[in-house]
Amino acid sequence: MHGRRSFIAMASSALVFLSGNARATAPAKMTVYKDPNCGCCHEWAKAMAEAGYSVDLHNTDDLAAVKARLRVPAEMEGCHSAVVEEYYLEGHVPLEAVHRLLRERPPVRGLAVPGMPPGSLGMGVDPAAVYDVYAIPSGTGAPYVFMEVRPRKS
Numbered sequence: 585m586h587g588r589r590s591f592i593a594m595a596s597s598a599l600v601f602l603s604g605n606a607r608a609t610a611p612a613k614m615t616v617y618k619d620p621n622c623g624c625c626h627e628w629a630k631a632m633a634e635a636g637y638s639v640d641l642h643n644t645d646d647l648a649a650v651k652a653r654l655r656v657p658a659e660m661e662g663c664h665s666a667v668v669e670e671y672y673l674e675g676h677v678p679l680e681a682v683h684r685l686l687r688e689r690p691p692v693r694g695l696a697v698p699g700m701p702p703g704s705l706g707m708g709v710d711p712a713a714v715y716d717v718y719a720i721p722s723g724t725g726a727p728y729v730f731m732e733v734r735p736r737k738s
Contacts, residue, residue: 611638612686614673617650618643618664625664628676628706635679637668660696660718660727663706671695674720676704681717681731692719695730704733711735 614632618625620643633639644650650665654672662675671685672694681695696718697704703713712735719730 611636612668613638613640614666614668615640615642616664616666617647619647620645622663624676624700624706626706628664629666631679631705632666632682635682637682655693656696657720657727660698660720662697663700675699676701676706677717678705678731678733684731690719690730691722692730693722694720696720696727 614629614637616625616629616632616639618629618641626641629639629641647665651661651674654665654667654674656665656672656674660674664675666673666677668682669686671692673682674694674696676697677695678697685692685695697715698718700707701713701715702708703710704715713733714735715733716729717731717733718727720727
């Protein structure tokens with residue numbers, strides 16, 4: 585009887601371990617809302633897919649409605665909007681910031697890269713690119729710098 589209980593407990597632990605690992609390795613689903621004629625948005629979404637995210641593209645002529653629904657502050661608006669898990673990504677948010685967001689899970693609505701900074705993900709390769717990634721708090725409070733993108737020193 586004791587052997588049977590030990591086996592059941594061990595088997596249950598293995599199932600929990602395996603299901604936890606399966607969930608951890610499953611790609612996060614990302615929905616990207618973009619203008620159908622925008623090439624840089626397509627490049628950004630392509631980079632997210634190549635990084636392992638399960639990307640679902642939605643072309644729309646009404647990005648303003650998407651940004652309003654997500655409650656993106658006007659001064660934080662970027663080229664396109666994406667949703668990954670419970671967060672939004674506004675504009676050309678770099679991969680490092682997305683990975684950090686999903687790893688740390690801060691109490692924010694999302695991340696934003698306002699405008700279309702040259703050299704940002706999807707906007708061409710520029711090792712000298714300089715821009716900030718902002719976090720938009722869940723509650724009250726102003727957006728704050730979540731990550732600085734600066735040239736790497738050799």
